[in-house]
Amino acid sequence: MSSVWVTPEIIDSATTELMTIEAAVNAANAIAAIPTVQIPAAGADEVSAAIATLFGRYASGYQALGEQAQAFHARFVQALAASAASYAGAEALNAAALGPLNDLLNLINLPTELLLGRPLIGNGTNGAAGTGADGGAGGLLFGNGGSGGSGGGIHPAGGRGGAAGLFGNGGAGGAGATGGVGVNGGVGGTGGNGGWLFGNGGAGGVGGDAPTGFGGLGGAGGQAILLGAGGVGGAGGLGSTGGGIGGAGGWGGLLAGNGGAGGAGGGASTAGNGGAGGAGGNAWLIGDGGAGGAAGAATAPAATGGLGGTGGGGGSGGLLFGNGGSGGAGGSSAAGGTGGTGGFGGNAGLIGAGGAGGSGGLGGGHFSETGGAGGNGGAGGWVFGNGGAGGAGGDALAQATGAGGAGGVGGNGGGARLLGDGGVGGAGGTGGRADGAGDAGGAGARGGRGGPGGWVFGNGAAGGRGGDGGSAATGPGGTGGAGGGGGSTTLIGDGGDGGSGGNGGSGTPDGSTGAGGAGGVGGLLFGSNGTVG
Structure with missing residues (x-):
């Protein structure tokens, strides 16, 4: 009805x-x-x-x-x-x-409010906007924490989110204030903790932007206590001279719960480096690790020489069961800076798969800068689980003048421990194209190694493909990157195949093709060796 x-x-x-x-x-x-x-x-x-x-x-x-x-x-x-x-x-x-x-x-509620200044049942009050005041705590039995107030005036940092009681979610952290002339952005508030028995942590507040300074740091996500997920980290603020770092994700509950994802790093709009992504939160006994936050980019052409930020690392999976979180992507550089490195994948506990590594950021198109390296994959569970895949290396952007930059190296695949397959190696980044007269194209990068298989049983993973060489308008083409080696195994299982080499870039003359990676060694009791790429 x-x-x-x-x-x-x-x-x-x-x-x-x-x-x-x-x-x-x-x-x-x-x-x-x-x-x-x-x-x-x-x-x-x-x-x-x-x-x-x-x-x-x-x-x-x-x-x-x-x-x-x-x-x-x-x-x-x-x-x-x-x-x-x-x-x-x-x-x-x-x-x-x-x-x-x-x-x-x-x-x-009257007795607890008189004695403790906190209701027994009910939600906490929200902090007023522009004051940076903390959110009020939720009821001792039931109730969510209040949201922190946004920063402003003499309190540029955002307020902390209020904590819950036995049951309830933590309040979100307040956003940091926008920075004035020559002032950095305010720090985002930390998220409130979830309920003691059940409840999720609150999200971290966003860092404040800064038109003439550094972006504010993102607030960390709140923690879950017993059962519940950790809060997501707040994003870093956008800054003209550098981006703010993303906040870390909160940890999951002691018994069960996933870690919160890390916040994204803030970009750099005029000069300086992009902010690093926040680390993903860990799980305790049962749950997946949180994903690492993506890094901020050095976005504007005026950000010459600025580096892309590093991606946040993935959180670890639960000690009993859970997968590792994936790593965050590295930030790109718009003009003349190296691309950021991808974050590493989180490791699993007893049972679970390792997290994938983050991809590397693009390299800037001046000064022959390189693409960022891909992050390594996380290890699989101690008893059972596959390793995480390595992140792909970042490509180098085209060069108007000068030799092309090299691509970023691919991340290595994570290894299995007792039972499981290794993670595939990440592909190498492509070399930068050279448009200037007589300038050489950039070299392709090496692919990442394949992760080893489990000690008792499991296959080694294939190596990553080498990156292609960059082309050149009138100069020599770039050399292709070598393929990554295949992962080996110990007792039972096949070795991984080596990654193929990257193609040479077109030019005068064309670049040579990269060498293939070596195959991994098969198991001592049973298994075949991998082939050369």
Whole structure:
């Protein structure tokens, strides 16, 4: 059944307006009746008398219809007024019925509020905007923490989110204030902790932007206590001279719960480096690690020489069961800086897969800078689980003048421990294209090594493909990168195949193809060796 929302005050206002309209129409009808109902004949002849009689009849019919419309209008207004009174009476009855419950709740909360300044049941109050005030704590039994107030004035940092009691979620941290002239952005507030028995941690506040300074740090996510997920870290602020670092994700609950994802790093808009991504939160016994935050980029062409930020590392999986979090991507550099390194993948506990490494950022298009290296994959579980894949290396951007930059090295795949397959190595980044006369294209990067298989059983993983060499307008093409070696295994399983070498870039002459990676060694008891890439 659909719900109907009614406001008695609005119905009362509409009733008054309709009564005003009714009065105006009645007055107009009365004024029109005098000259129209009894129209004198224009002359003494029969035709004039007939015309006057005809118009008089029309006027009398109009007045009769007007009286019927007036009666209908009056009944409609009466019904509308009665409905408004009914709705108002129902609200009064509901308020009277809920009054004892509210009184009872106030009575229950009174002792703890007097002794501890905190209700037994209820949500915490939110911090006021622009004050950086902390959010209030939730009820000792039930209730969420209040959100922290945003920063401002003499308190540029965002307020901390309020903590929950036994059951409830932590409040979100407040956003940092925007920095003034020559002032950095405010730090985002930390998220509040979740309930002692059940509840998620609050999200960290966003770091403040800074038009003429460094972006503010993102706030860390709140922690879960027993059961619940950690809060997400706040993003770093955008800064003209450097981006803010993203906040770390909160840890999951002691018994079960995933770690929170790390916040993204802030970008650098004019100069300086992009902010690093925040680390993903860890899990305790059961749960997945949080993903690392993506790094900020050095975005503007004026950010010459600025480096892309490093991606945040993935959180570790639960000690009993859980996968490692994936690493964050490295930040890109728009002009003349090295791309950021991808974050490493988180390790698993006893059972679970390792997290994938983050990809490297793009290298800037000046000064022959290189792409960022891919992050290494996390290790699989101690008993069972596959290793995480290595992140791909970042490509180098084209060069208007000068030799092309080299691509970023691919990340190594994570290894399995007892039972499981290794993670695939990341591909190497492509070398930069050289557009200047006689300039050489950049070299492709080496692919990452494949992760080893489990000690008892499991296959080694394939190595990553080498990056292609960069092309050149009139100079020599870049050399292709070598393929990564395949992962080996110990007792039972096949070795991984080596990655193929990257193609040489076109030019005068063309670049040479990269060497293939060596195959991994198969198991001592059973298994074959991997092939050369």
